[in-house]
Amino acid sequence: MTQDPILSVRGLQIRFGLRGRTLHAIRDIDLDLYRGEVLALVGESGSGKSVFTKSFMGLLDANGSITGGSIDYYPTPGCVPLHLAALKTEKEWLAVRGREIAMVMQDPMTSLNPLKTIGEQITEAVTLHQGLKGAAAREKTLEYLRDVGIPDPALRYKQYPHEFSGGMRQRVVIAIALACNPKILLCDEPTTALDVTIQAQILQLLRQMRAKYHLTIVLITHDLGVVANLADRVAVMYAGDIVEIGTADEIYYDPRHPYTWALLSSMPQMGVKGEDLFSIPGTPPNLFAEIRGDAFAPRNPQALKIDFVKRPPYFAVSPTHKARTWLLDPRAPRIEPPAAVKKLQKEGL
Amino acid sequence: MAEPLLEVKNLQVAYGSGRKAYSAVQNASFTIYKGETFGLVGESGSGKTTIGRAILRILPTTGGEILYKGQRINGKISRALDKQLTREIQMIFQDPQSSLNERAKVSYIVGEGLQNVRPELTAAQREEKVRQALLDVGLLPEFASRFPHEFSGGQRQRIGIARALIVEPEFIVADEPISALDMSIRAQVLNLLRQLQKQRGITYLFIAHDLSVMRYISDRIAVIRKGNILELADAEELVTHPLHPYTRSLLSAIPMPDPRREREKQLLVYDPAMHDYTAAPPAWRQLRPQHWVLCNDAEAAQWLAGSGTN
Numbered sequence: 001m002t003q004d005p006i007l008s009v010r011g012l013q014i015r016f017g018l019r020g021r022t023l024h025a026i027r028d029i030d031l032d033l034y035r036g037e038v039l040a041l042v043g044e045s046g047s048g049k050s051v052f053t054k055s056f057m058g059l060l061d062a063n064g065s066i067t068g069g070s071i072d073y074y075p076t077p078g079c080v081p082l083h084l085a086a087l088k089t090e091k092e093w094l095a096v097r098g099r100e101i102a103m104v105m106q107d108p109m110t111s112l113n114p115l116k117t118i119g120e121q122i123t124e125a126v127t128l129h130q131g132l133k134g135a136a137a138r139e140k141t142l143e144y145l146r147d148v149g150i151p152d153p154a155l156r157y158k159q160y161p162h163e164f165s166g167g168m169r170q171r172v173v174i175a176i177a178l179a180c181n182p183k184i185l186l187c188d189e190p191t192t193a194l195d196v197t198i199q200a201q202i203l204q205l206l207r208q209m210r211a212k213y214h215l216t217i218v219l220i221t222h223d224l225g226v227v228a229n230l231a232d233r234v235a236v237m238y239a240g241d242i243v244e245i246g247t248a249d250e251i252y253y254d255p256r257h258p259y260t261w262a263l264l265s266s267m268p269q270m271g272v273k274g275e276d277l278f279s280i281p282g283t284p285p286n287l288f289a290e291i292r293g294d295a296f297a298p299r300n301p302q303a304l305k306i307d308f309v310k311r312p313p314y315f316a317v318s319p320t321h322k323a324r325t326w327l328l329d330p331r332a333p334r335i336e337p338p339a340a341v342k343k344l345q346k347e348g349l
Numbered sequence: 350m351a352e353p354l355l356e357v358k359n360l361q362v363a364y365g366s367g368r369k370a371y372s373a374v375q376n377a378s379f380t381i382y383k384g385e386t387f388g389l390v391g392e393s394g395s396g397k398t399t400i401g402r403a404i405l406r407i408l409p410t411t412g413g414e415i416l417y418k419g420q421r422i423n424g425k426i427s428r429a430l431d432k433q434l435t436r437e438i439q440m441i442f443q444d445p446q447s448s449l450n451e452r453a454k455v456s457y458i459v460g461e462g463l464q465n466v467r468p469e470l471t472a473a474q475r476e477e478k479v480r481q482a483l484l485d486v487g488l489l490p491e492f493a494s495r496f497p498h499e500f501s502g503g504q505r506q507r508i509g510i511a512r513a514l515i516v517e518p519e520f521i522v523a524d525e526p527i528s529a530l531d532m533s534i535r536a537q538v539l540n541l542l543r544q545l546q547k548q549r550g551i552t553y554l555f556i557a558h559d560l561s562v563m564r565y566i567s568d569r570i571a572v573i574r575k576g577n578i579l580e581l582a583d584a585e586e587l588v589t590h591p592l593h594p595y596t597r598s599l600l601s602a603i604p605m606p607d608p609r610r611e612r613e614k615q616l617l618v619y620d621p622a623m624h625d626y627t628a629a630p631p632a633w634r635q636l637r638p639q640h641w642v643l644c645n646d647a648e649a650a651q652w653l654a655g656s657g658t659n
Contacts, residue, residue, distance in 0.1 A: 044531045045502075166393070195392040195558055200602040200616050222532050225561070225604035229611030248608040266536035267606055271565040273584070276543070279536035283501055344607065 007033040011069035025051045027240040038217040040227035043237030058093040098180035106189040108169035112161040119157035125179035144175040167198035188220045239295035246321030256323040259296045265340035355381040361412030373399045375576040386553040388567030396576040401522045436466040439513035443525040445505035449497040456493035462516045482511040503534035524556045561603045582640035592652040595619045
């Protein structure tokens with residue numbers, strides 16, 4: 001994996017105004033997205049993972065805005081970056097949306113237009129972004145349908161979304177995203193609404209499409225299990241911040257942040273029958289209030305005193321792995337990860 | 350545990366009637382024993398929810414019988430039995446966002462069932478019961494005066510559980526109770542359901558599409574597809590020795606938080622066209638101890654020979 005950033009986020013802050021109060025959705029995130037990688041963003045609802053990626057496409061709700069930091073996009077290696085955080089008008093965004101960065105939404109039932117045929121919807125993107133018309137556009141559309149594994153494309157071209165199953169619709173949504181010819185594909189919980197077997201197929205499809213179209217993929221999910229086979233790197237988000245980031249192997253086999261420990265050990269796959277599952281007490285913090293120290297501290301029974309006072313900086317575990325926790329400070333007491341995490345580290349599942 | 354609580358025999362359920370009828374459950378038979386957690390796994394459209402609803406008498410059945418404590422409970426039943434069943438069989442719903450009445454306070458949502466099955470209670474006694482039920486599911490009693498929109502998904506699911514518990518049921522149908530919840534909240538709710546079972550000996554029918562959750566929570570698992578139960582066994586037995594190719598494909602699709610294993614994983618895809626049932630129709634057979642599979646002779650031999658390779 002080359003370490004050539006395609007997207008570089010520095011000190012990003014996003015706030016929402018809600019009935020006179022301010023919600024700090026993203027608190028000071030730094031992130032480099034490398035060209036050609038699959039990065040998984042993992043976190044609970046409300047952790048800010050969707051808001052964070054929506055800001056790459058200028059899709060924040062009207063009451064939200066970027067209040068600090070920068071998002072720099074490098075279409076080709078080493079070129080002059082495009083400052084996405086500074087874009088204001090819809091017209092400026094149109095040059096980025098779809099063409100450079102495309103998105104696959106969670107629910108395939110609502111992201112397609114029910115009044116247009118599947119073919120028309122894909123052709124629209126082909127015409128708009130690739131300048132093809134008529135028979136050439138149709139030919140290209142059929143090719144995308146074949147690519148995403150839809151049998152009998154010529155027949156399916158003429159059908160409407162209601163004639164497709166959930167898994168097939170998600171394939172169509174992916175085809176539309178591909179037809180924009182983007183460099184970055186943002187997938188927001190692409191499989192959450194689907195059955196387990198279909199989920200596995202869609203993940204496989206994403207892997208194939210990444211190789212064929214040289215995509216950089218950001219995969220948003222709340223389920224650490226889903227991304228284990230696709231992600232090169234994993235970033236764990238909590239309360240609007242990335243608390244730990246590393247390669248997939250580092251996050252699964254050598255996690256360092258107590259929140260990552262908790263997420264991993266609360267999975268039913270890790271549970272031992274007849275014993276309680278590890279569960280995180282409490283609920284995520286209120287983002288309207290000022291967060292002092294480590295946001296996870298109130299839910300962490302082993303939190304240190306300093307966790308409530310000072311926000312931890314990133315400590316590097318390896319050149320690719322860093323975590324925001326005071327546990328990595330040389331002065332911190334030694335706290336062992338939970339048993340399930342150690343077991344995964346030693347022998348796998 | 351040998352005492353059967355609920356028996357489902359050759360159950361058939363159809364939607365619509367006449368030529369438009371769609372048969373959602375074709376021939377389902379299983380027995381749920383007292384105090385156990387019985388898991389029903391299937392994908393969308395498999396008929397798992399339909400079976401749960403038929404047991405609760407929300408849906409009429411078109412064939413077969415459902416026996417509860419030896420008494421037939423589908424079709425026409427006496428008023429007294431109907432009342433008893435309302436009290437003893439309760440349901441927990443999938444989506445905590447839509448299963449609570451937005452206009453009612455928590456005290457009413459949780460306590461409504463009591464007005465029906467325990468009309469002799471005074472308002473003060475009912476209030477006390479609501480208090481206790483909220484405490485039992487790990488909520489604060491003062492939540493009783495709030496409205497559902499003031500709660501998070503996990504808390505709302507707990508309210509749904511409190512509503513089921515308050516009438517002191519013996520049997521609960523839990524239809525995907527955790528699929529709409531976040532990872533960290535799932536563990537909380539699963540633990541709660543398990544503790545309640547330990548304290549009160551409640552029997553669960555647990556309906557889900559996710560075998561990894563099932564393996565953890567269930568004692569026995571039945572796999573259902575297109576209205577037919579394909580395989581039934583103890584949870585560990587089913588996961589370690591799956592026989593039916595459909596079960597194997599479901600197992601292979603479970604995402605594991607283990608990148609090394611995931612990268613080597615072979616995804617098995619089930620193709621129903623693989624069965625040739627024209628000459629030898631399938632039957633419900635016991636191929637291993639307490640492990641039942643829907644298959645014909647040739648398949649039985651073939652699958653048994655291939656078992657243990659998964």
